[in-house]
Amino acid sequence: MRALIASLIALAPLPASATPMLLQPDRVWDGEAMHSGWQVLVDGTRIVAAGPQLPVPAGTQRIALPGQTLLPGFIEGHSHLLLHPYDKTPWDDQVLKESQAYRVARAVVHARATLMAGFTTVRDLGSEGAGTADVGLKRAIDEGHVPGPRMIIATRALVAPGSYAPKNDAWAVPQGAEEADGPDLVSAVRRQIGAGADVVKLYGDYRWRPGEGSRPTYGQAEIAAAVAAAHDAGRPVAVHANTAEAMRRASAAGADVIEHGGEGDAATFALMAKNRTGLCPTLAAGEAIARYRGWNGQEPAPADVQADRAAFRLAMQAGVPICMGGDVGVFAHGENAREMLAMASAGMSAAGVLTAATAGNARMFALADRGRIAPGLLADLVAVAGDPLADLAAVMRVRFVMKGGETVRRD
Ligand SMILES: [Zn+2]
Secondary structure (H helix, E strand, O other), X not given: OHHHHHHHHHHOOOOHHHOOEEEEEEEEEOOOOEEEOEEEEEEOOEEEEEEEOOOOXXXXXXXXXXXXXXXXXXXXXXXXXXXXXXXXXXXXXXXXXXXXXXXXXXHHHHXXXXXXXXXXXXXXXXXXXXXXXXXXXXXXXXXXXXXXXXXXXXXXXXXOOOOOOOOOOOOOOOOOOEEOOOHHHHHHHHHHHHHOOOOEEEEOEXXXXXXXXXXXXXXXXXXXXXXXXXXXXXXXXXXXXXXXXHHHHHHHOOOOEEEEOOOOOHHHHHHHHHHOOEEEOOHHHHHHHHHHOOOOOOOOOOHHHHHHHHHHHHHHHHOOOEOOOOOEOOOXXXXXXXXXXXXXXXXXXXXXXXXXXXXXXXXXXXXXXXXXXXXXXXXXXXXXXXXXXXXXXXXXXXXEEXXXXXXXXXX
Protein backbone atom coordinates (compact mmCIF):
# COMPACT_ATOMS: atom_id res chain seq x y z
CA MET A 1 0.00 0.00 0.00
CA ARG A 2 2.76 2.39 0.94
CA ALA A 3 4.52 1.60 -2.38
CA LEU A 4 1.29 2.31 -4.30
CA ILE A 5 0.89 5.70 -2.62
CA ALA A 6 4.52 6.53 -3.33
CA SER A 7 4.11 5.71 -7.01
CA LEU A 8 0.93 7.81 -7.23
CA ILE A 9 2.75 10.74 -5.69
CA ALA A 10 5.59 10.29 -8.16
CA LEU A 11 3.14 10.37 -11.09
CA ALA A 12 1.39 13.52 -9.91
CA PRO A 13 2.58 16.68 -11.66
CA LEU A 14 4.71 18.69 -9.28
CA PRO A 15 4.51 22.47 -9.08
CA ALA A 16 7.49 23.99 -10.90
CA SER A 17 9.07 25.33 -7.74
CA ALA A 18 9.24 21.85 -6.18
CA THR A 19 11.78 20.67 -8.77
CA PRO A 20 15.25 22.21 -9.06
CA MET A 21 15.49 24.32 -12.22
CA LEU A 22 18.59 25.05 -14.29
CA LEU A 23 18.29 28.30 -16.24
CA GLN A 24 20.50 28.31 -19.33
CA PRO A 25 20.88 31.81 -20.83
CA ASP A 26 23.77 32.98 -23.04
CA ARG A 27 25.11 35.15 -20.20
CA VAL A 28 24.37 36.26 -16.65
CA TRP A 29 24.50 39.77 -15.14
CA ASP A 30 25.13 38.97 -11.48
CA GLY A 31 24.29 42.49 -10.29
CA GLU A 32 27.74 43.96 -10.87
CA ALA A 33 29.39 42.10 -13.75
CA MET A 34 28.54 40.08 -16.87
CA HIS A 35 29.52 36.40 -17.18
CA SER A 36 29.30 34.60 -20.53
CA GLY A 37 28.25 30.97 -20.38
CA TRP A 38 26.98 31.02 -16.81
CA GLN A 39 23.96 29.06 -15.70
CA VAL A 40 21.80 29.50 -12.63
CA LEU A 41 20.37 26.71 -10.48
CA VAL A 42 17.18 27.44 -8.54
CA ASP A 43 15.66 25.24 -5.85
CA GLY A 44 12.43 26.26 -4.14
CA THR A 45 12.35 30.01 -3.67
CA ARG A 46 16.13 30.53 -3.76
CA ILE A 47 19.15 30.58 -6.05
CA VAL A 48 21.44 27.69 -5.03
CA ALA A 49 24.28 28.05 -7.54
CA ALA A 50 25.52 30.22 -10.40
CA GLY A 51 28.46 29.63 -12.72
CA PRO A 52 29.63 27.71 -15.78
CA GLN A 53 28.75 24.02 -16.21
CA LEU A 54 27.03 23.50 -12.88
CA PRO A 55 26.55 19.99 -11.53
CA VAL A 56 22.81 19.50 -11.12
CA PRO A 57 20.72 17.04 -9.10
CA ALA A 58 18.87 14.24 -10.92
CA GLY A 59 15.44 15.36 -12.13
CA THR A 60 16.45 18.99 -12.57
CA GLN A 61 14.25 20.81 -15.05
CA ARG A 62 16.24 22.66 -17.72
CA ILE A 63 14.99 25.99 -19.04
CA ALA A 64 16.82 27.06 -22.19
CA LEU A 65 17.01 30.82 -22.69
CA PRO A 66 18.92 31.03 -26.01
CA GLY A 67 20.15 34.47 -27.06
CA GLN A 68 19.11 35.87 -23.70
CA THR A 69 20.75 37.55 -20.72
CA LEU A 70 19.62 36.58 -17.22
CA LEU A 71 19.67 39.31 -14.57
CA PRO A 72 18.45 39.75 -11.01
CA GLY A 73 14.82 40.90 -11.03
CA PHE A 74 14.88 44.67 -11.52
CA ILE A 75 14.20 46.86 -8.49
CA GLU A 76 12.08 49.94 -9.21
CA GLY A 77 13.28 52.73 -6.94
CA HIS A 78 10.36 55.15 -7.21
CA SER A 79 6.87 54.06 -8.23
CA HIS A 80 3.27 55.06 -7.59
CA LEU A 81 1.15 52.00 -8.37
CA LEU A 82 -1.98 53.98 -7.41
CA LEU A 83 -1.43 56.61 -10.11
CA HIS A 84 -1.76 56.39 -13.88
CA PRO A 85 -0.38 58.63 -16.66
CA TYR A 86 -1.21 62.30 -16.32
CA ASP A 87 -1.79 62.86 -20.05
CA LYS A 88 -4.91 60.68 -19.81
CA THR A 89 -6.14 61.95 -16.42
CA PRO A 90 -4.52 64.94 -14.69
CA TRP A 91 -3.11 64.21 -11.23
CA ASP A 92 -5.65 66.57 -9.59
CA ASP A 93 -8.55 64.63 -11.13
CA GLN A 94 -7.10 61.29 -10.01
CA VAL A 95 -6.88 62.55 -6.41
CA LEU A 96 -10.24 64.38 -6.35
CA LYS A 97 -12.56 62.42 -8.66
CA GLU A 98 -11.49 58.77 -8.61
CA SER A 99 -12.84 56.53 -5.86
CA GLN A 100 -10.42 54.41 -3.89
CA ALA A 101 -12.09 51.24 -5.27
CA TYR A 102 -11.44 52.44 -8.82
CA ARG A 103 -7.85 53.35 -8.03
CA VAL A 104 -7.17 50.00 -6.34
CA ALA A 105 -8.72 48.05 -9.23
CA ARG A 106 -6.37 49.83 -11.62
CA ALA A 107 -3.41 49.38 -9.27
CA VAL A 108 -3.92 45.61 -9.43
CA VAL A 109 -3.46 45.83 -13.20
CA HIS A 110 -0.43 48.11 -12.75
CA ALA A 111 1.17 45.64 -10.34
CA ARG A 112 0.85 42.81 -12.84
CA ALA A 113 2.30 44.92 -15.67
CA THR A 114 5.24 45.86 -13.44
CA LEU A 115 6.05 42.24 -12.62
CA MET A 116 5.73 41.15 -16.26
CA ALA A 117 8.26 43.86 -17.20
CA GLY A 118 10.80 42.10 -14.96
CA PHE A 119 10.48 44.39 -11.94
CA THR A 120 10.18 42.01 -9.00
CA THR A 121 10.48 44.71 -6.30
CA VAL A 122 9.17 48.28 -6.15
CA ARG A 123 9.71 51.05 -3.65
CA ASP A 124 6.26 52.65 -3.89
CA LEU A 125 6.57 56.22 -2.61
CA GLY A 126 3.10 57.31 -1.65
CA SER A 127 -0.51 56.49 -2.39
CA GLU A 128 -1.18 60.11 -3.56
CA GLY A 129 -4.55 60.49 -1.93
CA ALA A 130 -5.51 56.80 -1.85
CA GLY A 131 -4.98 56.48 1.91
CA THR A 132 -3.32 53.26 2.99
CA ALA A 133 -4.50 51.30 -0.07
CA ASP A 134 -0.87 50.31 -0.68
CA VAL A 135 -0.90 48.27 2.54
CA GLY A 136 -3.75 46.11 1.26
CA LEU A 137 -2.29 45.82 -2.23
CA LYS A 138 1.04 44.66 -0.80
CA ARG A 139 -0.74 42.07 1.36
CA ALA A 140 -2.81 40.73 -1.56
CA ILE A 141 0.39 40.32 -3.63
CA ASP A 142 2.34 38.71 -0.77
CA GLU A 143 -0.49 36.25 -0.15
CA GLY A 144 -0.58 35.34 -3.85
CA HIS A 145 -4.12 36.57 -4.58
CA VAL A 146 -2.92 38.86 -7.37
CA PRO A 147 0.40 38.94 -9.28
CA GLY A 148 2.78 41.78 -8.59
CA PRO A 149 6.19 42.82 -7.32
CA ARG A 150 7.38 42.73 -3.72
CA MET A 151 6.46 46.15 -2.35
CA ILE A 152 8.26 48.57 -0.07
CA ILE A 153 5.55 51.09 0.79
CA ALA A 154 5.27 54.62 2.18
CA THR A 155 1.47 54.82 2.79
CA ARG A 156 0.22 58.42 2.60
CA ALA A 157 3.56 60.34 2.69
CA LEU A 158 3.97 63.64 4.54
CA VAL A 159 3.67 67.27 3.44
CA ALA A 160 3.78 70.60 5.26
CA PRO A 161 0.25 72.05 5.70
CA GLY A 162 -0.73 74.21 2.74
CA SER A 163 2.27 73.23 0.64
CA TYR A 164 0.94 70.38 -1.49
CA ALA A 165 -1.98 69.81 -3.81
CA PRO A 166 -4.69 69.84 -5.07
CA LYS A 167 -5.13 73.59 -4.46
CA ASN A 168 -8.52 75.23 -3.98
CA ASP A 169 -8.92 78.90 -3.07
CA ALA A 170 -12.47 78.51 -1.76
CA TRP A 171 -12.59 75.43 0.44
CA ALA A 172 -10.55 72.59 1.87
CA VAL A 173 -10.12 69.71 -0.57
CA PRO A 174 -8.62 66.25 -0.02
CA GLN A 175 -4.83 66.27 -0.31
CA GLY A 176 -2.42 63.94 -2.10
CA ALA A 177 -0.53 63.28 1.16
CA GLU A 178 -0.94 63.75 4.93
CA GLU A 179 -0.38 67.29 6.20
CA ALA A 180 1.74 67.58 9.35
CA ASP A 181 4.46 69.84 10.72
CA GLY A 182 6.11 70.88 13.99
CA PRO A 183 5.81 68.30 16.79
CA ASP A 184 2.86 66.71 14.96
CA LEU A 185 5.24 65.72 12.14
CA VAL A 186 6.93 63.21 14.44
CA SER A 187 3.54 61.87 15.53
CA ALA A 188 2.48 61.52 11.90
CA VAL A 189 5.69 59.63 11.07
CA ARG A 190 4.89 57.19 13.86
CA ARG A 191 1.23 56.84 12.82
CA GLN A 192 2.25 56.05 9.24
CA ILE A 193 4.77 53.46 10.39
CA GLY A 194 2.10 51.92 12.62
CA ALA A 195 -0.26 51.82 9.63
CA GLY A 196 2.28 49.87 7.56
CA ALA A 197 4.89 52.24 6.13
CA ASP A 198 8.18 50.45 5.35
CA VAL A 199 9.76 53.77 4.33
CA VAL A 200 8.89 57.31 5.45
CA LYS A 201 8.41 59.73 2.56
CA LEU A 202 8.27 63.45 3.15
CA TYR A 203 8.23 66.42 0.82
CA GLY A 204 11.13 68.72 1.69
CA ASP A 205 10.08 71.33 -0.85
CA TYR A 206 7.22 72.09 -3.19
CA ARG A 207 5.50 74.83 -5.21
CA TRP A 208 3.45 76.82 -2.69
CA ARG A 209 1.24 78.15 -5.50
CA PRO A 210 0.80 76.96 -9.10
CA GLY A 211 3.34 78.48 -11.45
CA GLU A 212 5.92 79.15 -8.75
CA GLY A 213 9.25 77.44 -8.39
CA SER A 214 9.82 75.05 -5.47
CA ARG A 215 10.72 76.38 -2.02
CA PRO A 216 11.76 74.48 1.10
CA THR A 217 8.78 73.42 3.21
CA TYR A 218 10.20 71.82 6.35
CA GLY A 219 12.84 73.43 8.56
CA GLN A 220 16.09 71.67 9.42
CA ALA A 221 14.92 70.69 12.91
CA GLU A 222 11.62 69.29 11.61
CA ILE A 223 13.36 67.03 9.09
CA ALA A 224 15.91 65.92 11.69
CA ALA A 225 13.14 65.00 14.15
CA ALA A 226 11.22 63.07 11.49
CA VAL A 227 14.36 61.18 10.42
CA ALA A 228 15.20 60.32 14.05
CA ALA A 229 11.69 58.94 14.67
CA ALA A 230 11.78 56.89 11.45
CA HIS A 231 15.28 55.53 12.12
CA ASP A 232 14.29 54.60 15.69
CA ALA A 233 11.61 52.42 14.08
CA GLY A 234 14.10 50.92 11.61
CA ARG A 235 12.55 52.72 8.64
CA PRO A 236 14.59 54.66 6.06
CA VAL A 237 13.53 58.13 4.94
CA ALA A 238 12.98 59.33 1.38
CA VAL A 239 12.77 63.08 0.87
CA HIS A 240 11.25 64.71 -2.19
CA ALA A 241 13.54 67.67 -2.90
CA ASN A 242 14.38 69.63 -6.02
CA THR A 243 15.93 72.75 -4.52
CA ALA A 244 19.54 72.72 -3.41
CA GLU A 245 18.51 74.03 0.03
CA ALA A 246 15.94 71.28 0.71
CA MET A 247 18.43 68.67 -0.52
CA ARG A 248 21.08 70.11 1.78
CA ARG A 249 18.69 70.01 4.77
CA ALA A 250 17.64 66.44 4.01
CA SER A 251 21.18 65.18 3.67
CA ALA A 252 22.31 67.01 6.81
CA ALA A 253 19.35 65.50 8.70
CA GLY A 254 20.46 61.98 7.78
CA ALA A 255 17.75 61.19 5.21
CA ASP A 256 18.57 58.05 3.24
CA VAL A 257 17.53 58.96 -0.31
CA ILE A 258 16.64 62.24 -2.02
CA GLU A 259 14.02 62.01 -4.77
CA HIS A 260 14.38 64.13 -7.98
CA GLY A 261 17.20 66.57 -7.05
CA GLY A 262 16.77 68.56 -10.26
CA GLU A 263 18.29 71.79 -8.95
CA GLY A 264 21.18 70.19 -7.09
CA ASP A 265 24.54 71.91 -7.47
CA ALA A 266 28.10 70.63 -7.01
CA ALA A 267 28.26 71.63 -3.33
CA THR A 268 24.97 69.84 -2.53
CA PHE A 269 26.06 66.67 -4.28
CA ALA A 270 29.45 66.79 -2.53
CA LEU A 271 27.59 66.88 0.81
CA MET A 272 25.36 63.98 -0.27
CA ALA A 273 28.40 61.94 -1.33
CA LYS A 274 30.07 62.65 2.02
CA ASN A 275 26.92 61.68 3.98
CA ARG A 276 26.22 58.69 1.64
CA THR A 277 22.77 60.11 0.82
CA GLY A 278 21.35 58.43 -2.28
CA LEU A 279 19.82 60.22 -5.26
CA CYS A 280 16.82 58.91 -7.18
CA PRO A 281 16.87 61.22 -10.24
CA THR A 282 13.48 60.24 -11.79
CA LEU A 283 14.62 61.41 -15.23
CA ALA A 284 11.88 59.46 -17.00
CA ALA A 285 9.14 61.44 -15.23
CA GLY A 286 10.65 64.70 -16.46
CA GLU A 287 10.88 63.26 -19.96
CA ALA A 288 7.25 62.08 -19.81
CA ILE A 289 6.00 65.51 -18.72
CA ALA A 290 8.01 67.12 -21.56
CA ARG A 291 6.33 64.72 -23.98
CA TYR A 292 2.89 65.57 -22.57
CA ARG A 293 3.76 69.21 -23.37
CA GLY A 294 4.55 68.31 -26.97
CA TRP A 295 8.18 67.11 -27.09
CA ASN A 296 8.57 64.42 -29.79
CA GLY A 297 11.46 62.67 -28.04
CA GLN A 298 14.10 63.92 -30.50
CA GLU A 299 17.30 65.64 -29.44
CA PRO A 300 17.96 68.31 -28.46
CA ALA A 301 15.64 67.72 -25.53
CA PRO A 302 13.74 70.64 -23.96
CA ALA A 303 15.55 72.80 -21.40
CA ASP A 304 13.86 71.15 -18.36
CA VAL A 305 15.00 67.68 -19.47
CA GLN A 306 18.53 68.93 -20.13
CA ALA A 307 18.67 70.60 -16.71
CA ASP A 308 17.68 67.30 -15.02
CA ARG A 309 20.38 65.47 -16.97
CA ALA A 310 22.98 68.08 -16.03
CA ALA A 311 22.14 67.75 -12.32
CA PHE A 312 22.33 63.96 -12.60
CA ARG A 313 25.80 64.22 -14.19
CA LEU A 314 26.95 66.47 -11.33
CA ALA A 315 25.70 63.85 -8.86
CA MET A 316 27.59 61.07 -10.67
CA GLN A 317 30.77 63.16 -10.80
CA ALA A 318 30.49 63.83 -7.05
CA GLY A 319 30.17 60.11 -6.31
CA VAL A 320 26.59 60.20 -4.97
CA PRO A 321 25.03 56.70 -4.70
CA ILE A 322 22.57 56.53 -7.60
CA CYS A 323 19.15 54.89 -7.40
CA MET A 324 17.26 53.69 -10.47
CA GLY A 325 13.70 54.96 -10.07
CA GLY A 326 11.57 56.72 -12.65
CA ASP A 327 8.50 57.98 -10.74
CA VAL A 328 6.50 55.49 -12.83
CA GLY A 329 2.81 56.27 -12.63
CA VAL A 330 3.56 59.64 -14.20
CA PHE A 331 4.08 57.35 -17.22
CA ALA A 332 2.72 53.86 -17.86
CA HIS A 333 3.35 51.01 -15.43
CA GLY A 334 5.29 48.24 -17.17
CA GLU A 335 7.45 50.83 -18.94
CA ASN A 336 9.63 51.22 -15.83
CA ALA A 337 12.80 50.58 -17.89
CA ARG A 338 12.37 53.99 -19.50
CA GLU A 339 14.32 55.34 -16.52
CA MET A 340 17.22 53.04 -17.36
CA LEU A 341 17.36 54.41 -20.90
CA ALA A 342 17.01 57.99 -19.61
CA MET A 343 19.98 57.49 -17.29
CA ALA A 344 22.03 56.28 -20.25
CA SER A 345 20.89 59.27 -22.34
CA ALA A 346 22.16 61.50 -19.52
CA GLY A 347 25.60 59.91 -19.67
CA MET A 348 25.65 56.88 -17.36
CA SER A 349 27.36 53.73 -18.68
CA ALA A 350 25.23 50.65 -19.40
CA ALA A 351 27.08 48.81 -16.61
CA GLY A 352 26.30 51.67 -14.23
CA VAL A 353 22.62 51.58 -15.14
CA LEU A 354 22.36 47.78 -14.78
CA THR A 355 24.10 47.94 -11.40
CA ALA A 356 21.77 50.72 -10.20
CA ALA A 357 18.69 48.71 -11.19
CA THR A 358 19.85 45.55 -9.42
CA ALA A 359 22.63 45.37 -6.81
CA GLY A 360 22.75 49.16 -6.36
CA ASN A 361 19.08 49.57 -5.45
CA ALA A 362 19.23 46.48 -3.23
CA ARG A 363 22.14 48.03 -1.33
CA MET A 364 20.47 51.44 -1.13
CA PHE A 365 17.25 49.96 0.24
CA ALA A 366 19.07 47.47 2.53
CA LEU A 367 17.56 44.44 0.74
CA ALA A 368 20.26 41.86 1.48
CA ASP A 369 18.20 38.98 0.05
CA ARG A 370 17.98 40.21 -3.56
CA GLY A 371 19.49 42.37 -6.30
CA ARG A 372 22.31 39.93 -7.14
CA ILE A 373 22.57 36.43 -8.56
CA ALA A 374 24.36 34.47 -5.86
CA PRO A 375 23.69 31.34 -3.79
CA GLY A 376 21.14 31.86 -1.04
CA LEU A 377 19.42 34.89 -2.53
CA LEU A 378 15.80 35.01 -3.63
CA ALA A 379 15.18 33.50 -7.07
CA ASP A 380 13.85 36.80 -8.45
CA LEU A 381 15.11 36.80 -12.04
CA VAL A 382 14.48 38.34 -15.44
CA ALA A 383 15.76 37.31 -18.88
CA VAL A 384 15.90 39.73 -21.79
CA ALA A 385 16.61 39.15 -25.49
CA GLY A 386 20.14 40.24 -26.40
CA ASP A 387 22.99 41.71 -24.38
CA PRO A 388 22.02 44.87 -22.45
CA LEU A 389 25.69 45.80 -21.93
CA ALA A 390 26.06 46.12 -25.71
CA ASP A 391 22.55 47.48 -26.30
CA LEU A 392 20.81 48.75 -23.17
CA ALA A 393 17.42 48.81 -24.95
CA ALA A 394 17.46 45.02 -24.47
CA VAL A 395 16.05 45.67 -20.97
CA MET A 396 12.74 46.42 -22.73
CA ARG A 397 12.75 42.99 -24.44
CA VAL A 398 11.69 40.83 -21.51
CA ARG A 399 11.21 37.15 -22.32
CA PHE A 400 11.20 35.43 -18.93
CA VAL A 401 10.38 36.47 -15.35
CA MET A 402 10.72 34.44 -12.15
CA LYS A 403 9.67 35.62 -8.69
CA GLY A 404 10.61 33.57 -5.64
CA GLY A 405 11.34 30.52 -7.82
CA GLU A 406 7.99 30.69 -9.58
CA THR A 407 8.02 31.28 -13.33
CA VAL A 408 5.52 34.07 -13.94
CA ARG A 409 6.39 34.82 -17.57
CA ARG A 410 7.95 32.75 -20.33
CA ASP A 411 7.55 33.91 -23.93
ZN1 LIG B 1 6.87 60.31 -6.94
